[in-house]
Amino acid sequence: MTDQSMLSDESAGKSKWYNAVDPITKLLFILDMALLSFAGTNLIMEAGLITAAFLLLVFSKISSTTVKALGFSLFLIFTMLVIQGLFYSKNQTVLFSVLGINFYKEGLMYATTLGSRVLVIILASGFFMVTTTISENAKYLEQSGLSYKTVYVLMSVCYILPEIMGNMRKIQQAQRVRGVNPQRTILQKLKSVLPVLIPLVIKTLDQSMTRSISLQLRGFDNPKRKALKADTHYRLAGMWHIGLTMIAVVLIGWKLWTKINGLF
């Protein structure tokens, strides 16, 4: 998590083209892309959506996080192609055979459609993941009307995680020094989890108590708390919100309409 671009303010300072797009527009874009990919089963359309999302990512920034997310999903898509290609309930037409094992067209098409949808969502989310920072999200969400308490809960996670990971490494090292070695059989590994997790959880909750008392002392619950100063570097945010929301509503409505018509 520490290698996340969300943790740095790097992208905010350089003012690239994607910094002019606000976080809510980016989230609505993910929603619209996901709904479009679920709108039909046309593989050409799915390929178009994957290309569009991929190009958007190429013209913004590609990070190791997106590559990791893609790597895991591609492996799962591969297993899905094998399982559905062999055993999908509607399999009829043999497409090819490997070592005498038949792979069917229907199952492979079904798995390709599902895999394409997953890729669309990952690539579209990747754009959000690599082009926004925690502070940008926090400021914008609060300006958009979300309560500052909710914003704090959402955003503090990203700052607390590296701290907890650091604590875990320290506890693991301490336990190894004391002779608790977590590198053996599964049962021993399961047993070795407790000496790490118990102190880690207690330390984490203890730090939460301290943080909570600090917040109260600093007057976080003060009703006269001032909202953050508005940022004005986003272009046409309102227009994007209305446009993308309308697309989402139309897509959901159309999908529901076709489902209801399909019942009769």
Place this chain on the structure above:
Amino acid sequence: MKTEPINRTSMWKFKLSAATMTLIPAAVGINYVAKALAEGLKLPVWLGSLGTFLASMLAGPVAGAISGFINNVIYGLTLSPISTVYAITSIGIGIAVGILHARGWFSSAKKVFVSAIIIAIVSAVISTPLNVIFWGGQTGIAWGDSLFAVMVANHLPVWLASFTDEFVLDILDKVCVAYLAFFIYRQLPQRMVRFFRDDK
């Protein structure tokens, strides 16, 4: 070997107080490190709901549900986008743990086992439709998916195969997490339990 259930006026009573506001991110953090620890040790379980369990046990089902929801949203927006939709499962787990704990089903080792089975059923029931929609019924865990493949190959319905795939993984994971949460909760200092319970 017994722990006291939470005695609050209503388990559904919830206020985003300073204590809850700091408990929720901590629970999300615990989920994250427990999952990382399980992955690091190559354990056959996820352990990624330990924080949600503890938040529900300490501050009630609503806090647990919020912890679970935020956990998946943050995880989805930073590491694995598809896991965002499984936020619904995490909400279900948080609520189930909160209710079971408030009703005393985490008070002894025997009861914890029953609770773990109920939570595994809740988790599998919510996750199965999502698995079918996004992954054709698979879970992404090799041995669970092998079971899925065998069942589908024997012409059993995809829904049943997917539920079985998810349930066998969930039962093992939730039993481990429930016992971990039970043991850790008993080790927590009373001042800490009261701090998160009474600050309402």
